[in-house]
Amino acid sequence: DGGITQSPKYLFRKEGQNVTLSCEQNLNHDAMYWYRQDPGQGLRLIYYSQIVNDFQKGDIAEGYSVSREKKESFPLTVTSAQKNPTAFYLCASSSSRVLGQTKNYGYTFGSGTRLTVV
Amino acid sequence: QQPVQSPQAVILREGEDAVINCSSSKALYSVHWYRQKHGEAPVFLMILLKGGEQKGHEKISASFNEKKQQSSLYLTASQLSYSGTYFCGTADSGGTSYGKLTFGQGTILTVHP
Numbered sequence: 001d002g003g004i005t006q007s008p009k010y011l012f013r014k015e016g017q018n019v020t021l022s023c024e025q026n027l028n029h030d031a032m033y034w035y036r037q038d039p040g041q042g043l044r045l046i047y048y049s050q051i052v053n054d055f056q057k058g059d060i061a062e063g064y065s066v067s068r069e070k071k072e073s074f075p076l077t078v079t080s081a082q083k084n085p086t087a088f089y090l091c092a093s094s095s096s097r098v099l100g101q102t103k104n105y106g107y108t109f110g111s112g113t114r115l116t117v118v
Numbered sequence: 119q120q121p122v123q124s125p126q127a128v129i130l131r132e133g134e135d136a137v138i139n140c141s142s143s144k145a146l147y148s149v150h151w152y153r154q155k156h157g158e159a160p161v162f163l164m165i166l167l168k169g170g171e172q173k174g175h176e177k178i179s180a181s182f183n184e185k186k187q188q189s190s191l192y193l194t195a196s197q198l199s200y201s202g203t204y205f206c207g208t209a210d211s212g213g214t215s216y217g218k219l220t221f222g223q224g225t226i227l228t229v230h231p
Contacts, residue, residue, distance in 0.1 A: 033218070042120065042205060042221040043160070059220075090159060106150055106162035107207075107219070 006110035023091035032074035123222035140206030149189040150207040
């Protein structure tokens, strides 16, 4: 079955350490996104990518970095510059092109990674 | 800018109806609705595109008034399984925007037996 796989499910980061969150999809979706969710809040966009080798900053990109070397993969690195990284991180993908026409389709989300600073 | 959802929380008994509203200060191209159970990923419910359409999904339907930049989600004859947090996500431009969404803060829906 197609879907999005995020790993690990739980991640603990020490102060000053960089960590990378994995996101892989086999849905053949063009677009991929990273969102951060804090308790009781909505989802805030960190980075998004509409095509391989291209990505754009979202609303809260500071302290994060991404790469999109393959269509299936969109890893997120939380750097030491991110001062408050403890949160639930969600990766999503969507199919934005159908027969050459741009469409809007619903997101498919991964199961998330819960990152805690220790 | 983040869309505003109302109410922030609603408590129902099984069989009752509810309406959740989503309002944006920007012109909208599309509105998405998602439901998230505690500790899980959000699940896509439906998308409404510019044009004022109304869509349905079982006993859950939604409308989109592009002139008012508002969308409403209607839950009728609620079931226990409807409990969760509902998010609207808005895309403020179509064409090549590729569906980048800005999410509201969420509405917590609790259905009791």
